[in-house]
Amino acid sequence: xxxxxxxxxxxxxxxxxxxxxxxxxxxxxxxxxxxxxxxxxxxxxxxxxxxxxxxxxxxxxxxxxxxxxxxxxxxxxxxxxxxxxxxxxxxxxxxxxxxxxxxxxxxxxxxxxxxxxxxxxxxxxxxxxxxxxxxxxxxxxxxxxxxxxxxxxxxxxxxxxxxxxxxxxxxxxxxxxxxxxxxxxxxxxxxxxxxxxxxxxxxxxxxxxxxxxxxxxxxxx
Amino acid sequence: xxxxxxxxxxxxxxxxxxxxxxxxxxxxxxxxxxxxxxxxxxxxxxxxxxxxxxxxxxxxxxxxxxxxxxxxxxxxxxxxxxxxxxxxxxxxxxxxxxxxxxxxxxxxxxxxxxxxxxxxxxxxxxxxxxxxxxxxxxxxxxxxxxxxxxxxxxxxxxxxxxxxxxxxxxxxxxxxxxxxxxxxxxxxxxxxxxxxxxxxxxxxxxxxxxxxxxxxxxxxxxxxxxxxxxxxxxxxxxxxxxxxxxxxx
Numbered sequence: 001x002x003x004x005x006x007x008x009x010x011x012x013x014x015x016x017x018x019x020x021x022x023x024x025x026x027x028x029x030x031x032x033x034x035x036x037x038x039x040x041x042x043x044x045x046x047x048x049x050x051x052x053x054x055x056x057x058x059x060x061x062x063x064x065x066x067x068x069x070x071x072x073x074x075x076x077x078x079x080x081x082x083x084x085x086x087x088x089x090x091x092x093x094x095x096x097x098x099x100x101x102x103x104x105x106x107x108x109x110x111x112x113x114x115x116x117x118x119x120x121x122x123x124x125x126x127x128x129x130x131x132x133x134x135x136x137x138x139x140x141x142x143x144x145x146x147x148x149x150x151x152x153x154x155x156x157x158x159x160x161x162x163x164x165x166x167x168x169x170x171x172x173x174x175x176x177x178x179x180x181x182x183x184x185x186x187x188x189x190x191x192x193x194x195x196x197x198x199x200x201x202x203x204x205x206x207x208x209x210x211x212x213x214x215x216x217x218x219x220x221x
Numbered sequence: 222x223x224x225x226x227x228x229x230x231x232x233x234x235x236x237x238x239x240x241x242x243x244x245x246x247x248x249x250x251x252x253x254x255x256x257x258x259x260x261x262x263x264x265x266x267x268x269x270x271x272x273x274x275x276x277x278x279x280x281x282x283x284x285x286x287x288x289x290x291x292x293x294x295x296x297x298x299x300x301x302x303x304x305x306x307x308x309x310x311x312x313x314x315x316x317x318x319x320x321x322x323x324x325x326x327x328x329x330x331x332x333x334x335x336x337x338x339x340x341x342x343x344x345x346x347x348x349x350x351x352x353x354x355x356x357x358x359x360x361x362x363x364x365x366x367x368x369x370x371x372x373x374x375x376x377x378x379x380x381x382x383x384x385x386x387x388x389x390x391x392x393x394x395x396x397x398x399x400x401x402x403x404x405x406x407x408x409x410x411x412x413x414x415x416x417x418x419x420x421x422x423x424x425x426x427x428x429x430x431x432x433x434x435x436x437x438x439x440x441x442x443x444x445x446x447x448x449x450x451x452x453x454x455x456x457x458x459x460x461x462x463x464x465x466x467x468x469x470x
Contacts (some may be wrong), residue, residue: 001441115311119276122305123325123373130299133324137315 001194002118008174011086012154016092018102020143022094025099027142030102030107030133045054053096053159060092061164084166089174092164093154100149109135109144113135144212152205155198230377230409234280236269243267243278243433249377251285251408256420257413259430266308268430269379270350270453273305274298278329283414284377284409297333302331306380310362312354325373334407334458335371343405344368344398364398371402378410384419399423401436 014163030042048056063070064082071081082088116138120130136143165172167181175194182191233246243264249255257265270276274289275298287392289296295304296452304325341347344364349357357365363383370378383399384392396419402425414420420427429436 034286115307116308116313117307118298119307119311120324121275122301122303123369124274124328125301125324126299129328134315135311138313175338 001190001221003170004173004178005195005197007086007157007170007172008176011089011093012140012151014090015097015154016151018090019094019101020105020146023105023146027102027105028109028131030106033113042102045102048096049099053157054089054163056096056158057092058161060088060095060160064088064091064164071127083164084168084172089161089172091198093157093158096157096160097153098152100153101146104142104145104149105139106142108139108145112138116122118163141212145209148205148212152202155201169213226297230282230284232272232280232282234268234278234282236278236280238267238276238278241267241433243271243432244298245435247428247435249411250425251409252407252423254403254406254410254412256412257430258400258415258420258427260415264433265430266381267433269381269413270304272299272377273303273379275305281427287376289350302329302374302376304373304378306363306366306370306378306383308382310359310366312357312362312365312369314354316354317350318346318352318354318357320440321354321365321369322346322350322372325369329374331374333374335373335374340368340371341437343401358391359387360394363387363391363395365415367398376408378406378408380410380412382413384414384416396422403421427428 026041026045030038030045061083062068065071066081066083068081071079073079074082082091101107112135116134117127120134121127125133156176157174158180161167161172161174162177162180165174165177167173167177175198178192179194179198182188182194229251230249231247233243233244237243241262242263245264245268247268257268259265267276269279271278271280272282272289276294277295279292280289284302287302288294289301313324314325321342322337326333341350344367345362349361351449354362354365367380367383374398384395387395400422412420412424414423
């Protein structure tokens with residue numbers, strides 16, 4: 001049981017870190033552009049929220065399968081497929097949770113408005129300098145929200161990991177899938193312990209989120 | 222604060238932004254405060270933003286011996302030695318008062334002609350330095366914003382109605398600081414305001430703006446007796462009508 005918890009936490013942690021890095025430029029671009037067609041990009045990045053996990057998992061499986069053109073460049077490095085691997089799971093989780101990272105960060109950038117960046121420019125900060133010393137610190141609440149949401153969402157994902165992970169113990173078997181298997185084999189006692197753990201964890205994550213919101217609200221006032 | 226030799230600031234911006242037509246030619250005295258006055262929507266802020274490089278319109282801008290903009294060149298805002306005080310103080314909320322004051326100072330390569338201690342003294346900022354900007358009054362915020370702009374060692378100081386968002390009490394509190402600044406300022410400054418009292422106390426000369434154009438002061442002055450009985454809104458309407466009709470002083 002320790003193994004499956006460790007795999008789950010490792011997956012959630014890695015997904016969170018990588019996704020925050022990936023989502024930041026997307027969110028910045030979405031927050032700053034005025035063109036209407038940026039909403040097309042916004043819709044694509046939000047799609048994982050409403051797609052059934054099985055649909056997402058199906059296409060992800062095809063994308064990381066040995067025959068996939070996306071995999072072709074990796075063949076040179078001896079990687080034929082990412083299906084049923086931990087790395088594949090990380091990529092799948094990132095796609096699955098992308099909206100939960102982009103949306104809060106975009107909101108934070110939009111709430112900040114254009115003024116702080118203008119102020120920084122009039123104080124000799126180059127755009128890159130201003131991004132790191134003004135925009136990122138001012139949007140820290142959005143980043144914290146995104147981190148908590150992505151981490152919790154990844155712990156809770158089931159459909160996608162089942163489709164592309166294959167539940168290999170120690171590699172791709174995570175808590176949600178283990179619970180499913182335990183219930184199938186009528187091991188309710190074990191299932192209870194894991195399930196209750198997820199409920200408590202999810203509650204604490206949400207509580208943390210609300211407390212973060214509250215504290216930053218006060219700090220802003 | 223020591224004197225810095227600067228020649229004048231001049232230029233012209235001509236173009237359309239958001240459906241508004243700006244065609245303004247201007248000249249600022251090499252030092253001292255030039256007020257820019259005119260009704261709301263006459264393009265004062267747009268002109269100021271063009272000078273800071275925050276809004277880009279075709280035109281030219283010369284500051285002393287430097288070209289900040291001409292048909293072949295546009296100097297990015299962060300490469301202009303400009304200090305801007307916005308209508309709202311716009312302090313950086315994640316930094317302390319000291320952090321705000323030193324943000325620009327750290328990033329300028331110019332020699333520190335305007336010293337930290339002098340600025341803190343001039344604007345009475347010493348008791349505020351370690352405070353968070355969240356707990357400052359309106360007047361205190363604008364003093365920090367002004368100090369922050371000065372410490373970035375500007376060659377041109379731009380102030381966009383820095384007092385208009387303040388209540389009467391805060392205004393009364395900050396005006397003496399601005400007067401002291403006026404006496405010690407060795408660089409050209411543009412001060413947008415439509416408050417005649419402020420202008421009289423702070424400005425050495427006044428530029429008037431109507432419908433995106435700088436108009437001669439006489440055009441406004443000559444009409445004063447006729448207009449004495451009217452409120453400012455009616456006066457502005459009349460002035461606009463006169464300019465539209467092509468009236469020249």
